Amino acid sequence: MLTLNQDDVRLGCHATDWREALAQAAQALTDAHRVSAEYREGLLAREAQSSTYLGNGIAIPHGTPESRRYVRSTGVRVLQYPEGLTWHDGHRVNLLVTIAAQSDEHLDILRQLTHVLEREGVAEALARATRAEEVIALLSRVPVTAKLDAETLCLGLPVRDRLELALFAAARLRHAGCVDAGFVAAIASQPPLALGQGLWLVHGTSGVQSPGLALATPERRLQDDAGDVAGVFCLAAQGDAHRSLLERLDGLLARGDGAQLAGLPAEQILARLAGESAQAETARVRLLNAHGLHARPARELVQVARAQPLPVRVRLLEGSSEAVSATSLTKVIGLGARRGQTLVFSAEGDGAAQAVSALAEAVRNGLGEPVLPIRETPEETLPRAAPPAPIVPPGADELLTAIPASPGIAIAPAYVLRLPTFQYPERAADAARERQRLERALHGGHEQLQALVKRTAGGEVAQILSIHAEMLEDPALREAAFEAIAEGLSAEAGWWRAIDTAARAQEALADRLLAERAADLRDVGRRVLGLLCGVEVPTPPEQPYILVADDVGPSDVARLDTAKVRGLVTARGGATSHSAILARALGIAAVVGAGERVLALNTGAELIVDGENGRIITTPSPERRQRSERRLQEQQELQRAAHGQRHEEARTRDGHRVEVGANLGDTAHAADAVERGAEGIGLLRTEFVFMAHPQMPDLATQVAEYGEAFDALGGRPLVARTLDVGGDKPLAYWPMPREDNPFLGVRGIRLTLTRPEVLETQLRALLTAAGTRPVRIMFPMIKDIEEFRAGKALFDRVQPEVKATDVQLGVMIEVPSCALLAPTLAKEADFFSIGTNDLTQYTLAIDRGHPILSAQSDALHPSVLRLIQLTVEAAHAEGRWVGVCGELGSDPLAIPVLVGLGVDELSVSSRSVPMVKARIRGLTLTQARELAGLALRQSTAAGVREALEAV
Known part of the structure; x- marks a missing residue:
């Protein structure tokens, strides 16, 4: 239990920021010989996992499990900051309760402090306290837990009336340590109150040590002078701590389950009191x-x-x-x-x-x-994260290394994305008005999120924003906020208490994955809080900038002004993170996983970002800046030239033509792809049409969605991949059992064949929307001819009814078995489209999202190139064409290799189309074939890249 003395409390502290305050707290524990100096790193590591802000102006810094070896003895140091300081999650903190614990003793301290937070005005009192004794009195409150468990039940007693049962129940509470003998004596003189259904209640407050609820039942239902008796409850009441016990008792009676309690075993009685009905x-x-x-x-x-x-x-x-x-x-x-x-x-x-x-x-x-x-x-064997190194701001002209995420060079001032702070009153007099304010803000927040979902439709960002919108509709979250308002809190304070309580419930499990989800909840909370307080989210500068952030969340993505963002730098993330995917889609230079040092940069500090080599230069020297400007100018000239020729065909210098199309997730973006020079849609990810709807889209909905893309293409071909969802990309309205490895499970064609009516409707919609316009339909995740024939059977049933006139049916080459069996497939399929992302991960047995191995998942690996070669040779032998729709198609080193291998079409992001065409125009087919042969002779992906770069 938390015990404090005057030496544990330091009043009137001052710090310039939260890191300095954390250093002061660590030093206080060190000076008290509670910890060694290394414990400070454990405090920093814990904050890196998730904020230790508890609420009401109190933060509770404590170390990670790994840092326990630096704890000499369990103890607490309390530091007061009367002026307040901004914690790294945006909260205002007046008190640090810094904990050194050798095991899990700190959990008791946290539970105690949680009860402290429930007391009205505690934050203000702690901030203005002028004596250590005042702080100790405010913090040293023993948490109260209401008791109701098997120990408070005494069942099947040989008694004659309800008075004896009442005494047994009171005695059971005394044996459990909840009450003293005085309480039992008071109960002896109290007639039980009838609750109905044969149940009775006695209660008292005198002699209560802690609240509890006991139940005594007879060995069989009995009748005494007052009526039917199935059992007597005895309540030890104390403050408000017993309220939950009464609520559970009321629920039992409301369900009519009271009459059945007599004769039930303890486990079933506890189940009824927990809220389970007898009929459940x-x-x-x-x-x-x-x-x-x-x-x-x-x-x-x-x-x-x-x-x-x-x-x-x-x-x-x-x-x-x-x-x-x-x-x-x-x-x-x-x-x-x-x-x-x-x-x-x-x-x-x-x-x-x-x-x-x-x-x-x-x-x-x-x-x-x-x-x-x-x-x-x-x-005890679960892996634990190592504490991070102390954060040191980058120096002038310092080169930092990171993970390359999107090629290109950017030179611009940094804009460091930081969370806003909110000022609001804790309490309000008019609860009805505050509830209305919160309801309006919740409605406004939901409208904002729905607008952002539409704006980002067709991608993972939209899915995450949809989850945020779902959180705003959580009735438990709303009810918690409304209850707080009814207790006298303002709309802002009540809402944030509900959000913070829910988020801390997640963080209490000490899981980094959980901390990320708590961050999602707080992101939702800040959106509504901003509406309540009239505080806008941080606004980027008007001039071009490089965005620097811990990571780019879905809300940040949706707010980006792509005309001003020159580059992107994140402290966290990998090559397959949302931020990296976003940067490639936007066509901006980006590096990710740069580490926390970049967050110490000041907004306005000049940066150079090299997205191809994974480098950042902070406040560059004039010489380095000039060199980078020359490279940037050369790159921009190439881009301008490519843009000017974007509508011309991509032909090598010796006349060999390669079609260049665009990958799309949103049919509304087809017009933009055409404007950027795309010769068609080489991959329409139709699953995003399904993800954008709360239920399975019907035929008319799908026809309208696909028709928008056909209309924009003006007769250019559209290659549509049929619904590709499964364990790794679930649909909320199509629940599926969890799979140990969803990438090797029921997804793609395997899933849609389990519900052929869904696939048939989609095929009918695509053919109907196409009409006389060219449509190419391909099945994903095909492993052999049998699966293709199963899908084709549905196609053959629909096509004669719709009678689309320009149709081809093909196969996505994503599974090595499919590439190896390409000769048999090419006899029946009209075309192949190689999904190099999946083909690479299946060939190399590396999950492309793996935090450690993803960097080795390189589609230029010679084994992947040989599978592409086999596919092309098999297709051309039967007069079929082959496209590549994975990210390899936009890799500058890979383009000549793919052309040399005989690939007929490349499908890339819309922004990449002009530069891919320009790269093809700079080749000859002879050169491309030589480079392909050179790549195939290498033994590793790194060897391929080195050989190609040396040419």
Whole structure:
């Protein structure tokens, strides 16, 4: 338990920023001989994982598990900052309660401080305290936990009336340490109150040590002079801490379950008091996720629950937790379920058994995460992140290395994206007005998010923003805010308490993945808070700039002014992160994973970003700047020349033609692709049409969506990939069981063949929208001729009815078996399109999103090139054409190799079309074939790149 003395408290501290305050806190613990100096790094590492801001102006810095070796003895140091300081997550902090703990003792301290936060005016009192004793009195409050578990039940007693039961129940509370003998004596003189359904209640406040609820039942229902007796509850009341016990008792009576309590075993009685009705179907399942029920698996669980035809509730079997709605993201996360604990699902009505079984099965399958039995992954063996190095701002003309994300050179001032701060009153007198203000802000926030979803339609950003919109509709989150307003808080304070409570419930599991989801929740919260406070999100400068951020979130993406952003630098992320994908789509120079030092840069500091080599130069010297300007000028001249010739065909100097098309996810962008010189759409990712709708789009909806692209193309061909979703890209309205490896599971053609009516509708829509215009349809994830024939059978049934006149049916080459069997496929398919992203990961057995191995997932690996060569040779032998629609098609080194291998078409991002065409025009077919032969003779991807760069 937290105990403080005057030496533990330092008043009137001052720091220029949160890092200096953290250093002061670490020094205070060091001076007190609680820790060694290295513990400071543990404090920094913990903040890097997630903010330790607790609420009401209090932050609770503490080290990571790895830093416990630097703790000499458990202790606390409290530092007061009367003027306040801005924490790294944007909150205003007046008090640091810095913890050194050798094991998990700090969890008790956190629980105690959480209760402190519930007290009105505590933040202001702590900020203005002038004596250490005042701070100690405010913080040293013992947390109160209401008790209701097997220890407070005494069942099947041989008694004659309700008075004896009342005494047994009171005695049970005394044995549990909740009350003293005086409480029992007071209960002895109190007649029980009738609750109905044969249940009675006695209660008292005198002699209560801690609140609790006991139940005593007779060995069989009895009648005494007052009526029917099935059981007597005894409530030890204390302040407001027993309120939840009364609410659960009220719920039991409202469901009519009280009459059945007599004769039930303890486990079933606790289930009824937790919120499960007697008629409910239940299912139990052990949670195996390594990091417990954090946000990502919780969201998967909520999605499965929302797909059920009736409400499902969930609780933890361990302890006495209440059953909560399985459709509330914040409530599910708030359970704090850990690996190894048991979840209990309950539901009532027709289909209840199937509903709870579906949720239990989803948990068994890992809720989107790989899981192993407890014995195979003991908790203590889980890997832990190493603490980061101290943050040192980059010096003048210093070169920093990062991960290349998007080629190009950018020279511009830095714009460092930082979170805004919000000022608002904690309390308000008119609760009704505050509730209306919050409802308006929630509506406004939802409208903003929906507008951003439409603006970013067709990509992963839109999906994440849709999740944000879903969070705003979470009834539990709204209700928590409204309850806080009813208690006298302002709309701003009530909303942020609801957001912060939900976010801290996620962060409490000490999981970095969870911290990212908590950041999503706070991003949503800040959007609404900004509307309430009239505070705009940070506005980028009017002149061109290089965006520097920790990482680029979906809201940031949607706000980017692509006319001003010259480059992108992120502290986190990899080559396949959202920020890297965004930069390549925008055609701007970018590096990612540059480390936290870049966040210490000042806005306005000049930067040079080299996106091809993964370099950043801060405040460059005049000589270095001149060299970079010359390179940039040369690059811009090439781009201008390419843009001027963008509508010309891409022919080599000796007349060999290669078509260049555009990859699209949004049909609305087809006109832009044509304007940039695309000779057609080489890949339409039709799954984004499905992802943009809350339910399966019908025939008319799909015809309208595809028709927009055909109209914009003006007779140019459109190559459409049929629906490609599965375990790695789920649809909310098409729930699927979790797979250990979704990339090797039911996705692409394998999935749509399980529901042929979906694929048939899509084929009909594409053919109808095309009419007399050229359409090329291809099936994804084909492994052999059998799967192609299954899809073609549906096509052959639809085509005679629609009678589209210019149609080809092809295969995506993404699986090595498909490339190796290309000779058999080429006899029946009209064309091949090589998806080099998937083909590379399957050939090299490297997940392209793997945080460590993704850099080795290089499509210029000679094994991938040989599969491309086999595919092209097989296709040309049958008079078929071959395209490449993966990112390899826009790689400047790879273009001549692909041309030399005989690829007939390259499909790239719209912005890349002019430069890809220009690169082809600079070649001869003879040179290209020589370079392809050179690449095939190498033994590694690095060898291929070195050989090509040396030419």
